[in-house]
Amino acid sequence: MRRTALLLALAVALSGPLHAQHATKIGNAAMTTAGKLREQALQADTGWKVVESLTTEVGPRLAGSEADARAVTWAIAKFKALGYDKVWTQPVSFPRWERRSESVHVLGGSSQSLHATALGGSPGGTVEGEIVRFADLASLEAAPAGSLAGKIAYVDHTMSRARDGSGYGAASRIRTRGPSAAIRAGATGYIMRSAGTDLHRNPHTGITRFDEGLAPIPAASLSLPDAQQLTRLLDIGPVRLRIALDCGWNGEYTSQNVIGEITGRSKPNEVVVIGGHLDSWDQGTGAIDDAAGVGITMAAGHLIGSLPKAQRPARTIRVIAFANEEQGLHGGVAYAKSQAGNIRNHQIGAESDFGAGRIYAFQSKVPDYAKQALGQIAMALEPLGIEWRTDGEGCGPDVGPIASLGMACAGLAQDGTDYFDYHHTPDDTLDKIDPQALAQNVAAYAVFAYLSADAQGDFGSAPKPAEAGK
Ligand code: ZN
Numbered sequence: 005m006r007r008t009a010l011l012l013a014l015a016v017a018l019s020g021p022l023h024a025q026h027a028t029k030i031g032n033a034a035m036t037t038a039g040k041l042r043e044q045a046l047q048a049d050t051g052w053k054v055v056e057s058l059t060t061e062v063g064p065r066l067a068g069s070e071a072d073a074r075a076v077t078w079a080i081a082k083f084k085a086l087g088y089d090k091v092w093t094q095p096v097s098f099p100r101w102e103r104r105s106e107s108v109h110v111l112g113g114s115s116q117s118l119h120a121t122a123l124g125g126s127p128g129g130t131v132e133g134e135i136v137r138f139a140d141l142a143s144l145e146a147a148p149a150g151s152l153a154g155k156i157a158y159v160d161h162t163m164s165r166a167r168d169g170s171g172y173g174a175a176s177r178i179r180t181r182g183p184s185a186a187i188r189a190g191a192t193g194y195i196m197r198s199a200g201t202d203l204h205r206n207p208h209t210g211i212t213r214f215d216e217g218l219a220p221i222p223a224a225s226l227s228l229p230d231a232q233q234l235t236r237l238l239d240i241g242p243v244r245l246r247i248a249l250d251c252g253w254n255g256e257y258t259s260q261n262v263i264g265e266i267t268g269r270s271k272p273n274e275v276v277v278i279g280g281h282l283d284s285w286d287q288g289t290g291a292i293d294d295a296a297g298v299g300i301t302m303a304a305g306h307l308i309g310s311l312p313k314a315q316r317p318a319r320t321i322r323v324i325a326f327a328n329e330e331q332g333l334h335g336g337v338a339y340a341k342s343q344a345g346n347i348r349n350h351q352i353g354a355e356s357d358f359g360a361g362r363i364y365a366f367q368s369k370v371p372d373y374a375k376q377a378l379g380q381i382a383m384a385l386e387p388l389g390i391e392w393r394t395d396g397e398g399c400g401p402d403v404g405p406i407a408s409l410g411m412a413c414a415g416l417a418q419d420g421t422d423y424f425d426y427h428h429t430p431d432d433t434l435d436k437i438d439p440q441a442l443a444q445n446v447a448a449y450a451v452f453a454y455l456s457a458d459a460q461g462d463f464g465s466a467p468k469p470a471e472a473g474k
């Protein structure tokens with residue numbers, strides 16, 4: 005017995021007889037259609053074409069930039085061109101951050117420039133000071149108040165490579181929390197080894213935050229080779245650095261979540277949500293982060309929409325190109341707010357926002373009565389080399405806010421072994437995507453969305469009492 009079949013047998017045993025009356029199930033006809041969708045997706049290049057179009061015609065699309073508006077126009081037109089039944093937008097407002105110029109320079113006898121970039125959310129300014137190196141965030145957080153007066157804090161942590169991207173948690177916390185810790189110790193500037201796994205001379209950007217009540221300081225990240233260089237210089241003796249950033253917050257901006265729907269056959273008001281985020285950082289063209297997610301899910305919806313009407317799933321497939329994920333899940337939060345009273349009509353959701361590598365695992369935490377149907381989806385995904393993780397949860401960033409209100413959520417885990425070689429760098433470009441791996445992603449999303457949209461019964465979406473009053 006194959007692994008998924010064995011797990012499915014277990015799930016069936018679990019879901020009955022106690023819950024036999026309302027166990028969620030998927031019909032045989034739907035399973036057959038899902039198999040056809042899977043094969044069609046593997047033969048098609050719609051996902052690739054969408055990613056190519058977005059990254060080429062719009063290019064980099066920093067939230068709030070001129071390209072943000074072009075991306076919204078692009079997404080509306082692309083949904084329409086792909087035959088979506090309904091296309092609509094939802095306003096998303098947020099503070100606008102701009103990057104204009106940046107340089108980091110070693111002063112004194114070893115004078116030289118280092119390749120660095122401002123962290124998103126950093127203020128502009130020029131600071132000079134002696135570097136104080138910390139091996140990790142905890143040691144910076146332990147620095148006594150005033151101990152870094154007039155100095156620049158440097159956190160020199162090396163992120164580890166992993167298929168599931170598990171090294172990113174610690175590395176991204178250095179980016180989001182390091183600057184505030186540096187300010188508390190009195191530092192006038194902040195620099196870090198990039199949260200990345202490559203050895204290219206590309207610094208990795210990403211959002212940072214400053215705790216309330218602190219006066220923000222210029223904060224930047226070094227490419228990994230430049231961080232190694234700085235560390236070698238520090239081994240020789242004290243190093244003074246000049247960080248000069250011209251960037252910062254500049255007013256408010258209103259972008260849009262762009263939403264395309266394939267209307268369901270019999271329960272059009274109930275939706276399966278899939279999507280990716282439309283914004284990107286500014287140096288690359290945001291191919292893996294996250295044109296891939298937009299392309300994968302737009303193509304999956306398109307494939308389902310191309311079925312004969314009688315084979316349409318019962319529920320609506322709602323594909324969302326989320327606004328401004330990068331600077332704080334603004335699109336995901338706006339969507340969740342707008343749907344807070346509509347949780348039960350959200351059958352389940354999933355987001356693609358981890359590059360374009362092949363999907364290797366499917367996971368969702370659902371009630372026992374829905375495990376059988378989840379197992380059927382896993383069976384349909386298995387020919388794609390996808391394993392069912394019965395103990396996993398998994399939920400993408402922009403669907404996180406509505407999942408926290410009670411929407412059921414699934415994760416289709418992508419191989420992220422090389423994701424952090426390119427993530428948030430100038431190297432995040434189309435050539436890093438393998439078209440066949442992208443098609444495998446489209447196949448998986450089409451199968452997942454179709455079967456969950458046609459299931460008889462639910463996956464446990466229900467408003468969470470603790471969240472209901474918020
Ligand atoms: Zn992303």
Ligand code: ZN
Pocket residue numbers: 293330428
């Ligand atoms: Zn990102």
